[in-house]
Amino acid sequence: MTDYRDAFTPCEDIYLLNHSVGRMPRGTADYLQQHFFAAWESGAPEPWPQWLEAIDSFRAALARLFNSEPAHFCPQVNISSALSKVLGGLPPPADRNVILFTENDFPSVGFALQQAARLGFEPRMIAADRDPQQLATWEAALGPDVHTALITHAHFNSGKLVPVDAVTRLTRARGILSVVDIAQSAGVVPIDLQRWQADVVLGSCVKWLCGGPGAGFLWIDPARVASIEPLDVGWFSHAAPFEFDIHHFEYAPDSARFWGGTPSVLPCVVAAHSLDLIYRIGVDMIREHNQQLTQRIVDAVDPACLRAPADPALRGGTLVLNLPEQDAVEQRLRSAGVRFDVRPMGLRLSPHIYNSNKDIDAVIACLQG
The missing domain is CATH 3.90.1150.10 (Aspartate Aminotransferase, domain 1)
Incomplete structure (x- = not known):
């Protein structure tokens, strides 16, 4: 090898x-100089075109790695923030109001899920002694009152790898929104989003992807986009971000609706360089x-x-x-x-x-x- x-x-x-x-991959500092600092230091009147191009490169790199399209990925600061945006955009619960997760999920994710109670949802945990690798565990827990299920692909405290595609087949059959956390698997376990057919996938580049902190991401199935309207928005969430009409807001038709205000560019530049290397390896x-x-x-x-x-x-x-x-x-x-x-x-x-x-x-x- x-x-x-x-x-x-x-x-x-x-x-x-x-x-x-x-x-960190070698050459990260040089890449950052070329794709982030150069336009700023040169005195160019507007560095934003190059910066937005760099973010496009980040989204394209994610798409190559996970077999999807760049427009389905939205940059995020971290997984907890991305999850909060998804939860805040869900329609008010009616006959289904349970948000299911496991007691062995990463605590930060659990903290975000527990806040959904303020929106009328009921957070419910699968007990720590139930094995998330067993499909029977999910079959028993995904009852008719479950609205959303958080599925952690690789558990941080045990290394257990959950069969996401089998679980999402269950959630789709039962009309349950699936949200998959790939923080501990992205970059070390092959992931094909076309095969999974999840509704939402949340990830971070800081771990196995070697892309540093601040370069999180949210992927959403285009068929689900219109059904989630996040409360945490900004001009980059707008269908026409350069319209500049304070009286009119229209959600972006793709994952960009989860973006928010002025984006943090530097982490995306760092991560794009790393994602390219991981893809080539x-x-x-x-x-x-x-x-x-x-x-x-x-x-x-x-x-x-x-x-x-x-x-x-x-x-x-x-x-x-x-x-x-x-x-x-x-x-x-x-x-x-x-x-x-x-x-x-x-x-x-x-x-x-x-x-x-x-x-x-x-x-x-x-x-x-």
Whole structure:
């Protein structure tokens, strides 16, 4: 396999925090200078045409990566903000008012969903002890009172990979709006939005996509656009943003209606550069490499220590371990320069395309003492 380590900024430590922040591609600063600062520094009377072109490049890069169209993607600051815009735009609930999610979803998403109670919805959690990978769990929970279901593709605290396409088949059949969170899977698990046929997909570029913070995105099925009218709007949400008539507002006919006011350009420029690199490497290749490295760790530890699925096909990119004498293990990892973190279910290790077998050898030595 091609060695892509030199395509990213170097790191002296063994960096396994890709579930948190992916490492920056080389040349990001030069790309940012060319596509963001150059027009501004040149004294050009209007840098906005180049900046908007850069945002178009960001949306086009997302479309290439996830098999969709650029107009279906709207830049967002983060997933929680995007979710709040979707919730705020839903029609008032009538006979259906439940918004379903799981107790193991990322807390920030849960916080946003719980605010929907102020709009007349009833947030309802699938209990933490129910397995989100089992279709029976969703079949039982997606009752006739459910309006919207939040489906997390890869769980942050367990590494479990949920069969989104099977769940969205259920939601479509039952007339339930599906919202999919791909924060922990985008860039390390291949995603084809045409195959999923979800209604809304929310993502971020800060993790496996290596695009830094602030470059979130919202994707919406064009058939669903007209049914959601967000309250959080601005001139970029307008069908004619340069009309400048304060007496007239008309929602954009595509995902842009979720945009809001003046956009934050710089994060989109940074992320566009990273998305292009991830696309050229190929998510299939990143997935294969990640599985090969994580499986080596799985094979080296007691199966009882695993908090992520043993089957690599059921795992996202993150391995979660709860080990005997974990404090001592964590100290050995830190002393060896391994970058990891710990959550309630255990320590998390997430190798990317720039990690090597040598890195994993060092990790295994620390785990085995």
